[in-house]
Amino acid sequence: MPIADVNGVKLNYEIAGQGNAVVCLHGYSGSSQDWGNQIAALSPTHKVIAWDERGHGKSAAPGREEDYTIEIFADDVFGLLNVLGIEKCCLAGHSLGGAIALQFALDHQEMLSGLVLVDTSSKFPMPLAMFEMRKKMNEIARSQGIEAAFEFEVASDPQRSEFFQEYPDEKEKERQRVLSVSVDGFIYTWKSIERQKPLNHRLSEINVPTLIYLGEEDIGLADEIQVLNKGIANSELVTVKGAGHSPHYEAPDVFNEALLRFLDRINW
Secondary structure, three states: OOEEEEOOEEEEEEEEOOOOEEEEEOOOOOOHHHHHHHHHHHOOOOEEEEEOOOOOOOOOOOOOHHHOOHHHHHHHHHHHHHHHOOOOEEEEEEOHHHHHHHHHHHHOHHHEEEEEEEOOOOOOOOOHHHHHHHHHHHHHHHHHOHHHHHHHHHHHOHHHHHHHHHOHHHHHHHHHHHHOOOHHHHHHHHHHHHOOOOOHHHHHHOOOOEEEEEEOOOHHHHHHHHHHHHHOOOEEEEEEOOOOOOHHHHOHHHHHHHHHHHHHHOOO
């Protein structure tokens, strides 16, 4: 896949197809590969770009905490679009990628034909227990490696442990996804999520057509998704039955059908 030098960081990206541009932003500890089903479905009619965020996949990983913020990630998107000569696109973001997409929409709304937000929030809920678990995970990642941190997380989260016991193939897929993240990217990207500035008070500024997805079983984000749907006037909410936090690869057929309908009706 090609590499772009953006803001002094070498970013890996994938590009496929021709036509109006759809740019896909993955979630924390993901990569451009998370959007494989969408690239296959959209590239016959659209130009699809998926990237590896700094610290993830095959992109470079700056070694300082201050090099990882939601605003910097959004500026990386802007820089990549400039490198590729894309003046307007539909921007799709999952989880952390959705938070980046929201920031980009507020910074560069004139560059958007549409916005797609997948199981995300303008401020992710952070219970104290999660802070404590993440602190320990970061320590393990630094001293023992990413795989050890992943195993600690699974062991510490009864729901994930139960799910992976029932679906062992999914555990291996998730393990491989997490192992693609550098240690600095793993730690500092999470800290950028903890430092995320709430944007609920600015949602009314977004006036481009917006498609919002909620995996039916992603209970922890259900209230936040409703906030997005109510705050963004020109938005539509799609609930994907049987899916959790990642409906784009848990239920790709349902996801892609709604996405293609949305892309067909927005004004490019």
